[in-house]
Amino acid sequence: MHHPFRILAVATVLAAAATTSLYAYAHGNVVPQGVDTTGLTPLGEKWLDQNPYRGNKLALKIGSSAYNQNCARCHGLEAVTGGIAPDLRQLDRDCASVKNETKKKACYKETDNYYLASVRHGKVRNGAVYMPPFEGVFNQEAMWAIKTYLDVRRDDVK
Structure with a gap:
């Protein structure tokens, strides 16, 4: 049986990871341009x-x-x-x-x-x-x- 707090914790971590990766992607290409x-x-x-x-x-x-x-x-x-x-x-x-x-x-x-x-x-x-x-x-x-x-x-x- 899954504990409700464990499910909430996992969901929170996944949401944070998704948000962070979208933020990083939105920052754009950071390779210097010639x-x-x-x-x-x-x-x-x-x-x-x-x-x-x-x-x-x-x-x-x-x-x-x-x-x-x-x-x-x-x-x-x-x-x-x-x-x-x-x-x-x-x-x-x-x-x-x-x-x-x-x-x-x-x-x-x-x-x-x-x-x-x-x-x-x-x-x-x-x-x-x-x-x-x-x-x-x-x-x-x-x-x-x-x-x-x-x-x-x-x-x-x-």
């Missing part, structure tokens, strides 16, 4: 420490597409966070308020370095992967094109 950087000036093998595409319209177009295909699922559509991961429009917001041009350039260089290190190597804390590494998935041109897009989104913040 980024076509055709038309951007090739940057070579040496990693740059500053965004060479700042203000480049083609880089902005490529970066917008690349961001929304690869980064938006965690960092939010159009870089407006949904709370899962940091709002990347805020990445170098402090630099915009710096009045001294030399200090402003140094600030942007520092945040460009932080951004590139984060994208290349990912973010891991206490063994938990918060962001996967994208080195080997994206080339340098793609990473800087995405940063170009984020710079524009930062400037759109009111």
